[in-house]
Amino acid sequence: MLFSCGSETSKSLKEKQDLARVTYKAAIQFRQGSTPFQNGIAEAVSLDSTYQEAVYELSVADLKRGLPHRWLPQYNKAVKLDSAQRIPWRGYLYLWFYRDYKKAITDFDASDILTPYVDYPQGHSVDYWRGVAYLGLKDYKMSNFYLEKDIQREIEASGEDYVESTAFLYNGISYFENEQFDKALINFDKVLKYSNNSSSDAKYYKASISFKQNKIEKARKEIEAAILDFENGYYNQRGYVETLRQLYSQDFNLLKTTIN
Amino acid sequence: MLIALSVFLAYGYYAYSAYKEAFDTENKPYKRIIGYIDQDKALLNTEYKLCDKGFIQRTYNGAGLDAYAINKKEFRDQLNTTFKTTDYNDSGYLNYRFLVNCEGNAGWFEIIEMNLDLEEQKLNPKLVNQLLEFTSNSKHWNILTYTQDNTPYNYYMYVSYRIENGKITEIIP
Numbered sequence: 475m476l477f478s479c480g481s482e483t484s485k486s487l488k489e490k491q492d493l494a495r496v497t498y499k500a501a502i503q504f505r506q507g508s509t510p511f512q513n514g515i516a517e518a519v520s521l522d523s524t525y526q527e528a529v530y531e532l533s534v535a536d537l538k539r540g541l542p543h544r545w546l547p548q549y550n551k552a553v554k555l556d557s558a559q560r561i562p563w564r565g566y567l568y569l570w571f572y573r574d575y576k577k578a579i580t581d582f583d584a585s586d587i588l589t590p591y592v593d594y595p596q597g598h599s600v601d602y603w604r605g606v607a608y609l610g611l612k613d614y615k616m617s618n619f620y621l622e623k624d625i626q627r628e629i630e631a632s633g634e635d636y637v638e639s640t641a642f643l644y645n646g647i648s649y650f651e652n653e654q655f656d657k658a659l660i661n662f663d664k665v666l667k668y669s670n671n672s673s674s675d676a677k678y679y680k681a682s683i684s685f686k687q688n689k690i691e692k693a694r695k696e697i698e699a700a701i702l703d704f705e706n707g708y709y710n711q712r713g714y715v716e717t718l719r720q721l722y723s724q725d726f727n728l729l730k731t732t733i734n
Numbered sequence: 735m736l737i738a739l740s741v742f743l744a745y746g747y748y749a750y751s752a753y754k755e756a757f758d759t760e761n762k763p764y765k766r767i768i769g770y771i772d773q774d775k776a777l778l779n780t781e782y783k784l785c786d787k788g789f790i791q792r793t794y795n796g797a798g799l800d801a802y803a804i805n806k807k808e809f810r811d812q813l814n815t816t817f818k819t820t821d822y823n824d825s826g827y828l829n830y831r832f833l834v835n836c837e838g839n840a841g842w843f844e845i846i847e848m849n850l851d852l853e854e855q856k857l858n859p860k861l862v863n864q865l866l867e868f869t870s871n872s873k874h875w876n877i878l879t880y881t882q883d884n885t886p887y888n889y890y891m892y893v894s895y896r897i898e899n900g901k902i903t904e905i906i907p
Contacts, residue, residue: 500756506794507768510756516763538795539769540829540892542852572827572852573896573904714795715907722807 494522498531507535526555537571538714558588562595566603570715575610582607592627599624602641609644610718617648618657639668643675643710647719655683674704675721678729685733693733701726769793769890771831776842778832778870784888785836791878792889798907801834801891803876810905816868822900824857825850829894830869836886838877840870850898861897869893 485493501514512535518528530552536545549567553560565581568574582600585593593600605621608614621641628637646661658679665676677700684693703709704726711717759765773779773788784790792800802809829846845862849855868874879886896904 504756509759509762509764509767512764512768513759513762514756535768539793539890540796540831540894541769541846542827542829542894543846543848543854546852571906572894573906574850711799714798716799716806720806722805724805724807724811 490521491525494518494525494528497521498525498528502531507539511535524555526552526560529555530560537567542572558585558593561585561588562593562600562603565600565607566595569603569607569610570712573610575607578607579604579611598638598641599627601627602638605641605648606644606718609648612651614648614652618645618652621645621648634664635668637664637668639665639673640710642668643673644718646676646679650679650683655687659683669708672703672706672708674700674702674709674726675719677703678721678726681729681733685729690733697726697730697733701730767793769831771833771842771844771890773833773842776832776844777866778841778843780841782835782837782839782841784833786887789888790833790890791887792891796892796907797834797876797878797889800878801875801889803838803874806905809874812874813868813902813905817864817902820900822858822861822897824861824900825898826855826857827852827894827896828857828862828865829892830866831890831892832870833888834872834875834878834891835888836877838875838886839872840875840891843870850896857897861900865895 495518498515498518501511501518504511504514512532515528515532519525519532522528530549533545533548533552536542536548549560549564553564561581562585565578565585568581569578582604585595585600595603601620601624605617605619605624608617608620621644625637625641625645628634628641642661642664646658646665649655649658649661662676662680665673669676677696681693681696681700684690684696704721704723709721711720773784799806827846827848827850829848831844831846832840833842834840843866845866847855847857847862875891877886878889892907894904894906895902896906
C-alpha cells in the first residue's frame, strides 16, 4: 500500500486506474518475481483489473523460472484483455520456452486476423517467427516461404542491411535441409556479409555443402574457419534458452573428422 | 538549515518505511519469491549441503546453458544413450526444478508433471523416476563460480523435458 490514501471504495474509476499505475511503477523497481514486485503488481491489478500490462507482468517470472502450469493461466488473463498484442507474443513464448511449434504457429496465424498490420512480437515479424517455428517442425518449405516473405518485406521497407542476419541463417538452413544448396549458399553468404565475415554457423553449413558436393579441400578450409569463429564466440545463441539448431564444439569436430 | 535537515530525515524515514512495507507479505498473495524451492519438502534434500550459508545464485531464470557439464549437446547425447523410448507412451512436459551446490552436486528437487497443454497431470511414475535419476546425477552439472574471484556458488536450475508418445522431443532451456 505504498501510495494509497483515502478510502478505496470512495475513489473514482479514474483515480483507481491512476493509482494502479503508480503502484505498478513502484513495484517494478524491485527484482522481477520478488515478493514486493509480485505483491505490488497484484495490488495494482486489484485496483484496476483491466490493467493488461500488470496482469501480464505477474506471469513473467513463472515463465522464466520453469513453472509453466502457473505461467499460462496468468498469461491467458492478459490475453483476454489484449488478444491482439498477447496472442502473437504468446506464440513467441510457445516457440522458445516450450518448443511447441504448432501452438506457436497457431498464435502467429491468429495475428493475421486480429490486426490489419503485420505484428512484430519481440522485435520480429510474425513471418520471421513462423519461419523459425516451421524450421522447428521440420517443414522446410513453409519455413522458407515465411522467411523469404519476411526478408523481402524488410528489404523493401529498409534495405537488405536491415534484415536480421538470423533470418538469412534459418532460411539457409531450411534450404540446406531440402538440399537446395544454391539457395542455401546465397543465404549463408548474406549472413557472412552482414556479420563481418564472422559466423561459425554459416561457415559450418557452407562446409557441409562443399562436402556433400565433393569439394573436399574447400570444405576443409571452411570447417577450419568455422571452428575459429566458434572459438572466438561467433555462434548463434540466445538468452534464457538454447536457440534453434544451436551448434556445439562436437558438431564442428564431427564434421571436421568426416571431411578428413 | 534545521528545516532542511528535518525534511531530509522525514523523507528518509518515509522511504525506509515504504521499502520495509513493500517486503511485508502479511495479508498479501505472494509469500515467497517466484520459484522458491522449499528445501525441507524437496526431494533428494539430505545427501548434500549448500555452501555459503545457503545463499543461492541464478534464481532469476536458472543457470541455463551454463549449468550443463561440457555442454548441452553432451547432456542430450547422454540422455539419448540411457533413455529407452519404447518403454512409455506418455505425452507432456516434465519439469525438474533443483539446486546445485558449490561442489556441483544436484539435490533439492521439485517435479512438475504436465500434459502438452501445460496443465498439471500425472505421468507414468517410472518415467518420472527414470528422468529424476538421470537429471539428479551430478556428473551432468557444472560447478559455477563468481567471475571476480573464482569462488564456487550454489545455483538454481530447471530442466524441462517435452515428451511426445514416450519420446523426449525437446530439452529446455
